[in-house]
Amino acid sequence: MRGLTTAELLDIWERGLCQEPAARALSLLAAAYPEMSPRHLAALSIGQRDARLVALREALFGSDVEALVPCPQCGERLELNFSTADLLATPELEPETEVTLSVAGYHLRLRTPNSQDLLEAGNQSDLAQSRRQILRRCLLSVNRGDAPAELANLSAEIGEAVAQKLAEIDPLANIQMNISCSVCKHAWQAVFDIVSFFWTELEAWAGRMLQEVHALASAYGWSEQEILALSPMRRQVYLEMLGA
Ligand SMILES: [Zn+2]
Structure with missing residues (x-):
């Protein structure tokens, strides 16, 4: 797996706006695994696909996962904290099982x-x-x-x-989480859908990135390409100088 640049990730997000979740997952993997053909990627079992998506998510956004889940009984929004390693606790399959x-x-x-x-x-x-x-x-x-x-x-x-x-x-295709509500004590199992979770994070990230581009372009007159080529650290330092 290779890392993705900010510009590549923004392109994937933009293309994905009019794609089905299955196609979004494939375009993320195609960028991260250029050594695998599109046909090979599309033939991975859903569990194999999801294991790679979890690894990519970890490489991009870290290993901590924070999800908000509403309790089906009382409606309380529960905050779940776990790590990407927890999601990959089951073994991966060989292809075409x-x-x-x-x-x-x-x-x-x-x-x-x-x-x-x-x-x-x-x-x-x-x-x-x-x-x-x-x-x-x-x-x-x-x-x-x-x-x-x-x-x-x-x-x-x-x-x-x-x-x-x-x-x-293909157990990784169906990651079940045991959840219990801290308010009403209701306990249930929910499926963790890495594609929709990852995509929601990517959307929020893209929104923040475009705001940063806007702030830096307005202040310094740099092009989008120039701003995206800066390291996150340098972008941050410039943004702090602007008081953003
Ligand atoms: Zn509850």
């Missing part, structure tokens, strides 16, 4: 979902339909007894078993 699953008399061969699956399913307006499409794309073969079979419709039982198996084999 395949597993078999027997359910309702069928014998299924499955692979883990990847970014390509999310991108193709992202065009569906219906969330349940997207989810079914992703599961279907991850079904490599279906047998009933010894003979190949067709699964015209995924029954709820099969869909549930497939989703559960995929979550098991």
Whole structure:
């Protein structure tokens, strides 16, 4: 993984304004892992993708993670503090992991979902339909007894078993956090979505960066390119001289 310059990161943020989350994740990874082809990146399992996003987030914004989560019971906004290492506590998978699953008399061969699956399913307006499409794309073969079979419709039982198996084999794709409310004592599990979390941070960062550019350009007449090429430390020192 390589570090990203301020200008590169701003470009990614700007391009991402009209992108789906799955495409935003890929453009962050494409910049940080130039040695990997776009096709290879899109074929990483979601857990592998998320492990890389967590590593990139750590490189850019540090290892402390602070998230605000509303309690579903009393509405209190709870502040959660953890580290990027806590998110990566489960082992990463080898690429293209395949597993078999027997359910309702069928014998299924499955692979883990990847970014390509999310991108193709992202065009569906219906969330349940997207989810079914992703599961279907991850079904490599279906047998009933010894003979190949067709699964015209995924029954709820099969869909549930497939989703559960995929979550098991790619645990980083589904990071669950145990949360308990300090006010009403309600306890629940929430999924930590690194893509949306990282993107929200990136948006706030981009807003601050553009403000800094504005302040320095107004005061010194430097171009955006010149200001972004300064180290964060020097930018900060100039901003302090301006009393910003
Ligand atoms: Zn509560």
